[in-house]
Amino acid sequence: MWNQGGYSESSMGGGYTQSPGGFASPALSQGGEKKGRTRATQIIPCTVSQLMSASQADEAFKVGDVEVAQVTIVGIIRSTDKSMTNIQYKVDDMTGAPMDVKQWVDTEDPSVDSTVLPPGTYVKVSGNLRSFQNHRSVVAFSVRPLEDMNEITSHMLEVVQAHMVLSKPQTMLGAGGGMSSNITPVSRPGIMGGMGGGYAGANDMANNGLSANQNQVLSLIRSCPDPQGISIQDLKQRLSGISLTIIKQAVEFLSNEGHIFSTIDEDHFKSTDNDD
Amino acid sequence: MAGILDVPKSRINCSMLSQHISRPVCFVGRVEKVHPTGKTFTVSDGEGKVATVELNDPLEEELSGIVEVIGMVSNKGGIIATTYNLLREDKGLFDLELYNEALKVIHDFPQHYPFEVASSG
Numbered sequence: 222m223w224n225q226g227g228y229s230e231s232s233m234g235g236g237y238t239q240s241p242g243g244f245a246s247p248a249l250s251q252g253g254e255k256k257g258r259t260r261a262t263q264i265i266p267c268t269v270s271q272l273m274s275a276s277q278a279d280e281a282f283k284v285g286d287v288e289v290a291q292v293t294i295v296g297i298i299r300s301t302d303k304s305m306t307n308i309q310y311k312v313d314d315m316t317g318a319p320m321d322v323k324q325w326v327d328t329e330d331p332s333v334d335s336t337v338l339p340p341g342t343y344v345k346v347s348g349n350l351r352s353f354q355n356h357r358s359v360v361a362f363s364v365r366p367l368e369d370m371n372e373i374t375s376h377m378l379e380v381v382q383a384h385m386v387l388s389k390p391q392t393m394l395g396a397g398g399g400m401s402s403n404i405t406p407v408s409r410p411g412i413m414g415g416m417g418g419g420y421a422g423a424n425d426m427a428n429n430g431l432s433a434n435q436n437q438v439l440s441l442i443r444s445c446p447d448p449q450g451i452s453i454q455d456l457k458q459r460l461s462g463i464s465l466t467i468i469k470q471a472v473e474f475l476s477n478e479g480h481i482f483s484t485i486d487e488d489h490f491k492s493t494d495n496d497d
Numbered sequence: 498m499a500g501i502l503d504v505p506k507s508r509i510n511c512s513m514l515s516q517h518i519s520r521p522v523c524f525v526g527r528v529e530k531v532h533p534t535g536k537t538f539t540v541s542d543g544e545g546k547v548a549t550v551e552l553n554d555p556l557e558e559e560l561s562g563i564v565e566v567i568g569m570v571s572n573k574g575g576i577i578a579t580t581y582n583l584l585r586e587d588k589g590l591f592d593l594e595l596y597n598e599a600l601k602v603i604h605d606f607p608q609h610y611p612f613e614v615a616s617s618g
Contacts, residue, residue, distance in 0.1 A: 270505065274615040285608070297582065299502060315523040315567075317614045318503040341582055369589035370563070377508075377599045377610065384609040 264291040264347065265387070266379040270316035272350055273357055282350050287387040292350055292359065294320065295367070295376035298342045308337055310364065312346055321358035322346050343367040345376070431475075434463055438471040442481050443492040450484040450491035501579045505612040506567055510600055511546035517570045524548065524566045524576055525584070525596055531560055537575075540564060543597025549575040563591045 267289060275282040275289060282289050296314030303309075307326055311319035326336075338344060348361035367373070431439065441459055445451035456468050463471075472490060475481045481490045506523040507513075514522075526540035529547060535555035541547050550566050563586060568578035584591050603610035 268610055270611045270614050274611065313502060315506045315508055316610070316612050317505050343584075368585075370584040370586070370591045371589060371595065373584075374592065374596045374599045377603055381602055381606045381609040385606065388609075 263387075264293060265289050266376055266383050267292045267294055268316040268380055269294060269296065269312070269314050269318075269320040271380075271384070272320060272359070273317055275350065275357075277352055282352075284384065285388055287384055289350055291348070293345060293347045293376070294359065295343070295345050295373055296320070298338055298340050298344060300340055301337060303337050308364075310338070310344075310346075312344065321356075322348070322361050322364065323358055324348075324361045324364050338364065338366055343370065343373065345372060432471075434467055435471045435474060437463070438468060439475055439480055439492065442475075442490050443494060445491070448484075448491075450489040453488045453490075501567060501569070505614070507612045508600055508603065510542040510544060510597055511548050512544065513600075513604070514548060514570055514574045514576075518572060518574070520570060522568065522570055522576065524550075524568075525593070526564065526566075527593060528561050528564050531556060540566065543593040543595070543600075550581075551575055551577050553578070562586060563593065 265284075265287065267284065271284045272282075272289070272292065272294070275284045277283075294312060294314055296312040296319070299311045299313045299319045301308065301310055303326075308324045310322040310324070312322050313319040343366065345363075345365050345367060346359055346361050347363040347365075348359045351358050351360050429436070437460060438456060441456055442451055445455075453465070453468060453472065456472070457463075457465050460468060472481065476483070476490070479493055481492050483489060484491055501521050504521055506521045507517060508523045508525070509517055510524070510526075524540065524542075526542045526548070529539040529541050531538040535552075535557070537549055537551045538556070538560060539547050539549050550568070551571070560583070563584040564581050565584055566576055566578050566581040568576045568580075571577050
């Protein structure tokens with residue numbers, strides 16, 4: 222009955238519905254709701270140069286348009302300095318002077334000494350960007366030595382990809398999953414093939430917590446001007462690359478989340494958002 | 498040595514050497530031949546092109562595998578090395594061709610992978 226081989230989305234239809242956990246639409250920022258603490262909802266691959274050049278407003282850092290709080294960098298340790306309470310590294314990723322990285326140590330843990338990494342070790346640092354008296358550093362919760370040096374390559378690519386995708390304006394993916402025209406020009410079909418028209422893989426990067434398919438379905442429903450809404454059959458016709466089952470699953474999910482509602486019958490839907 | 502480590506060192510391959518004369522660079526490549534004197538060796542990049550690396554102090558042991566060289570590009574298009582380190586391959590071979598593709602990406606998008614530090618506010 223249902224497509225076994227494909228795609229396991231959260232809702233199954235029929236009487237059984239399932240929302241993804243307590244927070245229905247994760248990180249849906251409607252015009253900047255401010256919470257007390259920095260909303261570090263993402264960990265962003267960066268270069269040392271980006272961290273040093275980031276602008277700062279109160280506690281928030283920005284690399285261009287991209288807010289950065291939790292970051293990862295990949296570089297080689299140039300120096301190590303261990304004290305009673307912390308280990309300080311200088312990590313060089315070639316984009317500028319080595320970055321200060323501080324890692325707090327658990328003084329009660331006897332294995333701490335063995336975790337101090339010597340200069341010349343390539344590492345991936347995960348932590349928070351901090352500025353103290355105009356001096357930038359990363360307070361790390363993880364400093365992991367690289368075992369496969371291809372991680373250097375993958376980090377370079379991830380930095381470009383993350384900053385490119387996060388720099389685009391906060392709009393939904395357009396109908397059909399094409400890229401917004403504001404993206405910087407892409408010219409290499411060989412490498413960046415996925416970034417062209419068929420960029421449906423932006424699952425993790427979509428700003429509204431919906432998958433690519435759900436976004437496409439929602440876009441089409443939103444764009445329909447008819448008062449009775451758009452039918453499932455129309456959706457299937459317009460989204461020829463997506464199976465009817467998946468469209469139905471997406472519609473079910475969007476309806477449960479409150480993004481759409483049915484109109485004249487159970488096959489016609491309109492969007493709850495008024496963005497004409 | 499400290500000086501060059503504290504400035505940006507552009508990651509480049511052989512094709513980009515001519516655009517980086519007298520500038521600090523980081524060159525990753527496979528060691529090809531070590532000169533008998535140990536003072537120079539050749540490296541190949543992900544496109545198969547070859548560059549010459551000159552050392553201030555001769556090598557004391559044989560060098561092989563993937564090396565990351567930091568130094569200045571000479572007028573002749575070679576690299577005068579300040580320091581180098583071998584990239585370990587015990588837990589996986591390094592894909593030099595893929596690294597070369599990544600080089601093209603970061604040079605195509607310098608706004609997302611800057612080799613300079615803009616003065617921050």
